[in-house]
Amino acid sequence: MAKGKQKITAQKDTFVKVLRYLKPYWFYLGLSLVFAAVSVALTLYVPKLTGRAIDHIIGAGKVDFPAVLAILKQIAFAIVFTGLAQWIMNICNNKMTYHIVRDIRNEAFRKIEILPLKYIDSHSYGEIVSRVIADVDQFADGLLMGFTQLFTGVMTIVGTILFMLATNVGITFVVVLITPLSFFVAAFIAKRTFTMFRLQSETRGEQTSLIDEMIGNQRVVQAFSHEEKAMEQFDEINDRLEKCSLKAIFYSSITNPATRFVNNVVYTGVGLVGALTAVAGRISVGDLSCLLSYANQYTKPFNEISGVVTELQNALACAGRIFDLIEEEPQVPEKENAVDLANAFQGKINLSHVYFSYAPEQRLIEDFNLAVKPGQRVAIVGPTGCGKTTMINLLMRFYDVDSGEIRIDGTDIRDMTRKSLRTGFGMVLQDTWLKAGTIRKNIVMGKPDATEEEIVAAAKASHAHSFIKRLSDGYDTVISEDGGSLSQGQKQLLCITRVMLCLPPMLILDEATSSIDTRTEMKIQEAFARLMEGRTSFIVAHRLSTIREADVILVMKDGKVIEQGRHEELLKAEGFYAQLYNSQFAV
Known part of the structure; x- marks a missing residue:
């Protein structure tokens, strides 16, 4: 029981946080609601017009064509304006969704920049990437569906009841009486999907982490014949992902047929009671047609909303994981x-x-x-x-x-x-790091305003100039993340060049020449000796x-x-x- 309350509380907390990100875009939300209302009103007005047209068709040779034609023109205008309203509503919903997603990703990345290294060291890179990329994408899908279908669905239900009340109170009462059953079924299933979708998201993050690790260290994996062990690990995680995904999808997929069954009961009830009422002469055939159409439109949103609820469960589970990252304690301010x-x-x-x-x-x-x-x-x-x-x-x-x-x-x-x-501090580590971009951009990382002469002088001091000139475009050669095809020694020379360019007052050299051949190392040691003159230096x-x-x-x-x-x-x-x-x- 306590666990159930905790889950509901967690969902509510996550939803409140989502609303916080929605706050700057209230204008789009209001505009979306207005056009959703217009779209629903026009959509529900069409069956009313259709019923009137049917009442003008009394029998063979007794059709009021001018009246029917006038009604058809009204229907055409209603359909055109409905399409326009839905188009504008979708634009507003898309803008809201992707602005919110952009803000969340920006905040998550900013948080990663100020997280203490303790957090980065204790969490796999793939798992963090999964939160920022995959989980936010899943959240965006659920949010967009919520904006698009939830608004119109709720308005359709309310609007349909109002139109049905205006047509016949008794038949409307039958519809309202059966409706709670649909809500009960949807709520029963929705409660069980949140936990499963969260578990699915966490397991997917674990899988992403393993893939990232294995791909990033493929040479080591192959060198030590670790392929089978890696496959066993992947299969184990994949099996768990299959099981939790199957459960999540199973529960989410039975929502729609369950609510459809209830909706068909509603439609049957309206048809039966409406037919008896029409036979008794209390409503016209056109009104009966109108009520049946409303009964169909009334039940349709329940199918959509049940699907939306399922997607929102997934979205909230994913949002919860990204908010966990955003709310991590930053480094000491x-x-x-x-x-x-x-x-x-x-x-x-x-x-x-x-x-x-x-x-x-x-x-x-x-x-x-x-x-x-x-x-x-x-x-x-x-x-x-x-x-x-x-x-x-x-x-x-x-x-x-x-x-x-x-x-x-x-x-x-x-x-x-x-x-x-x-x-x-100028720091050169045994582990090199280069970003995707040109050789020049990698060298000037610590001194973006460096001149060409300074860059070349630093490269010559580190003995990197000769190999850089042999590259296809010299200093403008584009390298991929972490150096691409450059050797480990060449990458280390570029990292040394960075420090040579900045000339900081203190130096840290942690196995700075571990990947360099002995002859080049001797030359670099001479360069370091000159660089260290007058500078406090730590050499590991x-x-x-x-x-x-x-x-x-x-x-x-x-x-x-x-x-x-x-x-x-x-x-x-x-x-x-x-x-x-x-x-x-x-x-």
Whole structure:
């Protein structure tokens, strides 16, 4: 019982949120309602005219042709204006629907931009994409059907009853008496469809996530012969999707025939009572024809509305998932008096008593302290999982510390704007990222106003210029998402070029040359050495040969700095660093 109440409450909450997005488009809604009313009124007026025409056909040779012709002209005008009203109504409904969908997608994408990385890291990309694309599309379909058919359906029911009352009260009473049965049947089925459609939407998101993951990593899947395992996973999800979709579609599909049965009962009742009334001489044959037509039109919206209700259940289920994303807690907002130090960084960095863990039950960094002088080159080494990349996440404020503080030039990074903090760092990671577009657009990402001379100079400094010139259109060569046919080394060179172009006051190099050949790496190390002069630099490396010249080497283990010093000092100490170094270079 409690679950049922929760579902109804969830539906109501979702519906209220949809109305919030509808609010800016009340004009279109009002216009749609007006033309829906006009369309319904004219549609219902046609049977009245038809009944009058029938009453002018008394029998063989007793037809009032002028009167019938005049009525036919009125019917023609009514049909033309009905079509025009429906056309304008559909334009209004389409504008409303796709403006609302546009607003929801925009808000969802804006929320993704400010969501903490913790959310992105804990949810698969495919599942998030499914919410923004597939779920919003399903919501749009249901919303459009609701606007188009729900308005006209309800107005048709009300209008038909009024016209029938004007014709014959007794027969109208028969119709109204049987009507609640149709509502009961539709409501009974609708209650059971929402949960099933939501489950269908969630399972579809899970399927999209798996497909996205398998396609994005197809080479790895094939290299490790993981195809069969991937197929098993897909089949399992697909089977679950089949079952929940079958249940959802089954319940939604029985709505229409169930209401049609009730509607046929209504039609039969009107026909039977109307025939007896006509035989008794209390109504004309034309009125009987009119009432039968109204009975048919009266029941028709129930079929449409039952279908609309089913689609709305699906739409609300999908809307609920996208609203869940939109209402996720954003990253910690910046302080009102946050300072902008982008152009004033000296590079003095202090970490004091820093505690951090990704999950409360798994401790990672505890009581971490570090003082870095301006212009120092700090290398961070240690085994996998010791907290090296976590340090980078904290410095860039991708994650906030649980306790303690990180200060740059004496200012807590939580007291400065994220934009200025991240503008102060140039970062090259082992994982490259390139967007679809030209080589030039990928290079100038951090400095959009860079001149051609600056771009070429940065590319030459990173040793990317030579391979770029060999491409079909040089710097104007269009590449697909994530670099397309470029090698991993070429993609990394482009990422290094970005940093060379921006010349930030602080650098973070996380395995920045891991995919580059040894000869090019030596040249880039020389370029980095020149770039790092006078700049505070953090170098994360597994290959210890790349960090010998660092001013300070931090040796991390289990989230703590267990050794620190220069290369020669650490080797003489014969501690953990010496073991790591000798494991790579000892013969």
